[in-house]
Ligand code: FAD
């Protein structure tokens with residue numbers, strides 16, 4: 001028990017929500033401890049083009065922005081630890097958190113554990129993960145120079161990944177299960193240009209049924225495509241497939257500990273204070289773990305700020 005680390009505030013997560021909460025909490029002299037999790041910097045580390053972070057007129061990479069947030073938090077004396085929490089006890093006071101490396105106690109906790117990529121759920125997807133199946137174009141795009149590849153999805157991530165990969169790949173098949181895209185208009189316009197250039201081929205109303213390959217990795221995709229009332233099966237020869245079909249909130253460790261809504265942590269919401277308060281007083285949540293609608297860096301940072309202010313108010317009321 002002697003090596004349990006106690007803090008007034010513990011922040012779980014090092015994405016925009018976690019770092020913003022850390023900056024606000026440390027400027028309130030609460031000496032927060034931020035636990036990074038397995039993905040330091042969070043989801044933005046997977047993109048090299050951020051164009052909508054206010055004040056940064058020229059696009060910046062995700063790692064650049066997250067590096068700046070990290071330095072900003074350190075400047076105000078946030079303590080940062082590389083660890084991942086796998087068990088929590090929110091019934092005890094102080095709250096108890098068990099990590100892979102250490103145990104921690106805290107008077108207040110801010111959960112900013114974000115989200116992880118969603119997979120199609122195919123057996124073959126698991127077999128070829130890292131051998132042609134990827135969820136990160138920025139990480140793996142370079143390996144597909146002059147190759148034919150596929151991207152699955154119809155949201156902002158899928159279109160951004162396709163545009164980014166068009167810098168490397170010879171041809172990209174963009175496979176989407178509907179005909180309408182969720183992605184922003186500006187991205188769709190850029191996509192149209194790559195379709196005209198014959199860099200991108202659209203496969204709409206299409207579902208990936210299987211990923212085939214051999215010892216060298218992925219070699220083709222089996223697609224079920226619906227044309228009017230008819231369904232046909234087609235095979236596309238490719239050497240890599242990027243799955244970009246959304247994200248699942250990282251909330252497994254909070255099941256039965258906090259109230260949830262479809263896997264997202266329930267917070268009080270509303271504009272009358274305590275916006276980020278969860279079902280347990282003293283535990284706050286911010287960012288993509290509470291938000292299935294907006295899921296942006298700026299909205300995550302905003303709720304991270306609110307969580308720090310809510311937590312500060314809670315601590316001073318004790
Ligand atoms: P995340 O960024 O998901 O960070 C979660 C953090 O929690 C990670 O550090 C992780 O290690 C940590 N963690 C998880 N589990 C634990 C645990 N058990 N213990 C401790 N720590 C844990 N948004 C924009 O506004 N503009 C963009 O241009 C943009 N581009 C994007 C491009 C891509 C490819 C993707 C995937 C998303 C993009 N987004 C963009 C969305 C944006 O990245 C997210 O909305 C934002 O990162 C969410 O921030 P967050 O802090 O809530 O969580």
Ligand code: NAP
Pocket residue numbers: 052119120152153154155156157158160177178180181182244245246247293294295296
């Ligand atoms: P998303 O908006 O949820 O879109 C997921 C896409 O994948 C949808 O087109 C969906 O199809 C499809 N899909 C979901 N499950 C599927 C399945 N099992 N099989 C086949 N297709 C499936 O996710 P996202 O694109 O990852 O974006 C996540 C959040 O991050 C969004 O809020 C987005 O705005 C944000 N983001 C922002 C930027 C930016 O600002 N530039 C960049 C990237 C991400 P349907 O359309 O049919 O549902």
